[in-house]
Structures are given as structure tokens and as C-alpha cells.
Amino acid sequence: MIITYIGxxxxxxxxxxxxxxxxxxxxxxxxxxxxxxxQELLKKGKIHIYEPKLKEIIEETISSEKLFITDVLEExxxxxxxxxxxxxxxxxxxxxxxxxxxxxxxxxxxxxxxSYKLVVVKSTVPPGTTEQVKKKIKNKIKIPFDIAMNPEFxxxxxxxxxxxxxxxxxxxxxxxxxxxxxxEFYKPFVLNNNPIYVMSPLEAELxxxxxxxxxxxxxxxxxxxxxxxxxxxxxxxxxxxxxxxxKRIGNLFLYAGMGYGGSCFPKDVKGFNYIxxxxxxxxxxxxxxxxxxxxxxxxLVKKIKSYFGELSEKxxxxxxxxxxxxxxxxxxxxxxxxxxELLKNNCKIKVYDPKSINNVKKIFEDKLVYTKTKEEALxxxxxxxxxxEWDEFKAPDFNIIKKxxxxxxIFDGRNxxxxxxxxxxxxKHIGIGTGN
Numbered sequence: 001m002i003i004t005y006i007g008x009x010x011x012x013x014x015x016x017x018x019x020x021x022x023x024x025x026x027x028x029x030x031x032x033x034x035x036x037x038x039q040e041l042l043k044k045g046k047i048h049i050y051e052p053k054l055k056e057i058i059e060e061t062i063s064s065e066k067l068f069i070t071d072v073l074e075e076x077x078x079x080x081x082x083x084x085x086x087x088x089x090x091x092x093x094x095x096x097x098x099x100x101x102x103x104x105x106x107x108x109x110x111x112x113x114x115s116y117k118l119v120v121v122k123s124t125v126p127p128g129t130t131e132q133v134k135k136k137i138k139n140k141i142k143i144p145f146d147i148a149m150n151p152e153f154x155x156x157x158x159x160x161x162x163x164x165x166x167x168x169x170x171x172x173x174x175x176x177x178x179x180x181x182x183x184e185f186y187k188p189f190v191l192n193n194n195p196i197y198v199m200s201p202l203e204a205e206l207x208x209x210x211x212x213x214x215x216x217x218x219x220x221x222x223x224x225x226x227x228x229x230x231x232x233x234x235x236x237x238x239x240x241x242x243x244x245x246x247k248r249i250g251n252l253f254l255y256a257g258m259g260y261g262g263s264c265f266p267k268d269v270k271g272f273n274y275i276x277x278x279x280x281x282x283x284x285x286x287x288x289x290x291x292x293x294x295x296x297x298x299x300l301v302k303k304i305k306s307y308f309g310e311l312s313e314k315x316x317x318x319x320x321x322x323x324x325x326x327x328x329x330x331x332x333x334x335x336x337x338x339x340x341e342l343l344k345n346n347c348k349i350k351v352y353d354p355k356s357i358n359n360v361k362k363i364f365e366d367k368l369v370y371t372k373t374k375e376e377a378l379x380x381x382x383x384x385x386x387x388x389e390w391d392e393f394k395a396p397d398f399n400i401i402k403k404x405x406x407x408x409x410i411f412d413g414r415n416x417x418x419x420x421x422x423x424x425x426x427x428k429h430i431g432i433g434t435g436n
């Protein structure tokens with residue numbers, strides 16, 4: 001098959017590369033300036049997003065002429081039978097979802113449809129959006145086409161594996177023909193017999209929002225209980241172990257930390273809340289989830305202030321800037337909230353992250369000290385603030401930490417260190433829900 005993905009963000013790029021790896025001819029389409037940036041990076045042996053294993057797949061599929069990154073939408077649409085919309089759907093200030101990119105793409109697709117096409121919305125969109133996309137195309141052409149909704153469930157940092165071997169596929173369709181096309185397309189992706197769930201486009205849209213809202217809620221519940229454990233002097237890890245052993249609950253998403261970030265959970269929880277309010281059915285629990293998460297992003301600052309008192313002129317080391325390990329994505333990352341708050345308190349901040357330094361520089365410019373190693377970031381610092389649990393932070397040389405820090409203290413936002421062990425080494429450890 002010849003496939004088109006319109007939008008070269010995480011979803012479009014990863015999906016396009018894996019689809020090409022499966023043997024299809026794939027166009028990944030974006031605006032001229034974006035395509036130029038991607039092509040210039042490829043010439044230097046780089047790609048525009050960091051994702052494990054992705055660079056090698058892109059280079060291989062481009063070399064074998066299976067993957068084409070282009071700004072020529074007409075060629076892509078006219079040659080393809082299956083067209084995926086994978087553009088961004090960012091939040092507006094009021095929490096609603098900005099659908100301008102989706103609708104603009106729908107108009108452009110309609111301009112170039114020359115024969116039957118199946119247009120698939122893969123972007124995360126509010127309920128009813130796929131229907132609106134269909135209407136926009138239908139108003140411009142008389143050529144038969146079908147519309148479908150196919151939400152993505154990839155995790156940044158594990159996006160290649162999630163795309164290549166999804167644990168389930170959800171397709172929202174309106175015709176037997178579109179169901180047949182999508183099931184045929186996804187055959188190579190479900191050789192492990194994982195299910196394909198078929199439903200309406202509206203139901204598929206709701207699956208995506210509901211799934212993310214459920215997961216965000218589990219994170220916020222865990223953080224609330226962990227904060228209580230800190231006050232009571234209990235170890236939340238042991239509490240979570242006992243709770244997670246209940247088969248009705250399970251142990252996933254029970255970890256305590258600084259709240260969720262990234263491009264999905266914050267945006268989708270806000271968007272879901274806005275949709276519900278607009279339909280006079282407010283999702284009160286999810287509104288609270290969002291409030292809890294925003295508060296949780298600053299929980300470490302509260303602990304830092306409690307420990308030091310006056311923060312002016314203090315120097316802090318921030319280890320980890322991305323919202324999670326194995327990605328360079330800093331969207332809604334708790335580290336950004338912490339840095340902003342410390343800057344307000346006249347602190348000097350030294351930062352290190354294996355992959356996302358350049359993205360942070362675009363925001364803070366010369367307000368921070370950027371270091372090339374985690375050890376360099378420690379020199380003359382009053383303490384470490386661990387924000388992202390990259391592997392290289394999990395077993396550092398604690399003797400070097402003691403030697404380089406002015407105050408041997410770690411504020412552990414991901415609870416990756418053991419308080420008792422660090423105490424024996426003469427290092428103060430303050431985590432979230434660690435009872436200290």
C-alpha cells in the first residue's frame with residue numbers, strides 16, 4: 001500500500017517510519033520549513049526528535065526508498081489510498097483543544113482527492129471532530145471517500161515498540177470497506193494476536209480521552225497518598241506495594257513523584273474537562289486531578305523551602321529536564337515549574353540532561369547554567385533536585401556527590417534513591433512519600 005501521514009511530530013514520524021519498515025511506501029508530509037529542517041538534520045546524521053531506535057529506522061527506510069519526507073501534499077494524497085492525519089492538537093488558554101491544524105489539513109486533503117481515499121484521524125481530538133472533518137471534505141468534493149478515527153497509544157521513550165507491536169488497536173469506522181482496509185493494513189502489527197477493537201468514530205475519540213484521564217487520575221491519587229505518607233512518617237513505596245498486590249487494582253501507575261507532564265496527559269485532561277463542561281456534564285473528578293497535578297509539580301520546592309528557609313543566592317543542581325526518561329520532550333515537564341519557581345526566589349540553577357538541554361535553552365536562554373556532565377552540575381551547589389529518572393542518575397558515585405556539593409542533600413522527585421542507604425553515607429535524602 002501507499003500511505004500518507006500528515007504531520008511529522010512524534011506520532012506521524014514514528015508511525016510513518018514503522019509503516020515503511022513493514023514494507024509500505026510512505027509519505028510523511030509537513031510544511032516546507034519543517035521538512036527543510038528535518039532534511040538538514042538528516043544530512044548531519046540527526047533526526048528532529050529523540051526516540052530510541054527511531055534514527056536507525058528512518059535512515060534505513062529512506063535509504064531503501066520506502067519513506068519519503070516531503071512538503072508536496074498533492075503528490076502524497078493523489079498517490080495514497082490511506083491518509084492519516086497526525087498533526088498537533090494543542091490546548092487553548094481556556095483548556096479547549098485547538099483544532100485549526102486538523103481542519104486546515106482536512107481542507108487541503110479535499111483539494112487533492114482524485115479517487116477513493118480512506119482519511120483517518122489519528123490526532124487526539126474531541127468527540128465529534130472526525131464527523132466535522134468528514135463534513136469539511138464532503139462539502140468540497142463529490143468523489144467517494146471514507147472517514148475513520150484511529151487513536152494512538154504510544155508512549156514517548158517507548159514509541160517505536162508501542163507502534164510496531166501495539167497491545168491493542170482501536171478503529172472507529174462507518175463502513176465495511178474502511179474496516180476491511182484498516183484491518184488489512186494492521187495485519188503485520190498484530191501478528192502477536194493482540195486485539196483490534198471496532199467501534200464508531202465517536203466512541204474511538206472517547207476511548208483516547210478516557211484512557212488518559214484514567215491514568216492521570218491514578219497518578220494523582222498516588223501522589224496525594226504519598227504526600228500524606230510524608231506527613232505521617234510512612235514509606236509510600238511500601239504502601240503502594242501492598243495496594244498494588246490487589247489484583248483489582250494492579251501495580252501500574254502507582255508511583256509517587258512530581259506529577260505527570262508531556263504532550264498528552266495535561267492537554268487531554270484539560271480538553272476532556274472543557275468538553276464535559278460545554279456539554280453540561282462536568283467531570284468534577286478530572287478537574288480535581290488537574291488541580292492536584294499542578295500543585296504536585298511544585299511539591300519539591302515546598303520541601304526545599306522547608307529545609308533551607310531563605311533561598312536567595314542559593315545554587316541548585318537540577319538533574320533531568322525532560323518530562324520522562326528516554327525522550328527530549330519537555331512539554332509540561334515538572335522541571336520547568338521548579339526552575340521557574342526557584343528563579344523567582346533568586347536562585348542560581350545549574351542543569352544537566354542527556355537529551356533535552358537544547359530544548360530548555362530555547363525557553364530559559366542565559367538564565368541557567370548548562371553543563372555537559374552530571375558531575376559538572378554539582379560543583380559548588382547547595383543540593384541536587386532530581387526531576388527525571390534517567391538511567392545514568394540511578395547509581396551515581398555518592399562520594400563524588402559528597403565532595404562536590406556544599407550541602408550533601410538530594411531532593412528526589414522520582415524516589416529512585418534509598419533514604420536509609422544515603423543516611424549511612426552522610427547524605428540527606430528528601431523524597432516524595434518517603435516519610436522524611
